[in-house]
Amino acid sequence: MAKKDPTDLSVEEKLKALYQLQTTLSGIDEKRALRGELPLEVQDLEDEIAGLTTRVEKIQNEIAEFQSAITMKKGEIATAEASVNRYKQQLDEVKNNREYDTLTKEIEYQTLEIELCNKKIREAQVRIDERNQDLQQAHSLIIERREDLESKRGELEEIMQETREEEDKLKAKAKEFELKIEPRLLSSFKRIRKNARNGLGIVYVQRDACGGCFNKIPPQRQLDIKMHKKIIVCEYCGRIMVDPELAGVKVDGVTAEEKPKRKRTVRKTTKKTADVETVETPEAEA
Secondary structure: OOOOOHHHOOHHHHHHHHHHHHHHHHHHHHHHHOOOOHHHHHHHHHHHHHHHHHHHHHHHHHHHHHHHHHHHHHHHHHHHHHHHHHHHHHHOOOOOHHHHHHHHHHHHHHHHHHHHHHHHHHHHHHHHHHHHHHHHHHHHHHHHHHHHHHHHHHHHHHHHHHHHHHHHHHHHHHHHHHHOOOHHHHHHHHHHHHHOOOOOOEEEOEOOEOOOOOOEOOHHHHHHHHHOOOOEEOOOOOOEEEOHHHHOOOOOOOOOOOOOOOOOOOOOOOOOOOOOOOOOOOOOOO
16 A cells, blocks of 8 residues: 655644654653763763863974974084084184184184073973973873763663663654654654754643643634644744644543532621610609
């Protein structure tokens, strides 16, 4: 039997396939959640080791440059010493004071050059010693971080080994569901799911509210969702919505019985009034 073209599916079939895909992807997320922060910790350690390795290479290059500079300065010292020896020999053959002064200045200049080169060599040697200490610290830190990395990788591999088979099955199942959904709708669903904090791109109505953001849904919109005539998204969070029946969720049909209204008792109070008789007393006879 030929497979049905995803574009020929009804809205109800599309929504059902989307919800099944969401359920499968949520199962994969749960498996990945078991790994906790381990993948991030492993990645951080790998990045740190890569940074330390780059630092080691940089330090080694600097040491090589200092060593090259020392070699060059030693060559300059040898040249200057040879010149000093030659000028000293020429002093024995001078014919006038002018030649003597010139040779003396050259000897003095070459001697200063030798002192300057020796100073540069000492400075370079100090920098080499400092960089060697940095290099040793970096190597020690790399060894420490590699030990931590091996430990974290072992923990991660152990957890992945336990969930890999189930996760692979869920991934294969998700691929099957994706083939049943047209590309444009699938792309929209993935975009919604990526932006959702809990990874839910499609939710069902719960207690007259969106199952993602829990904002109330008007009755007319709930009726449209139950009709399955078009794909409806939550106006607050943008998630696709389906009714619980299509999602395969049983909703209790028994609603809480309304409690009988209590009659308000009005207590009547009677005010007792006393009849006061007015007794007319005859006037006293004169």
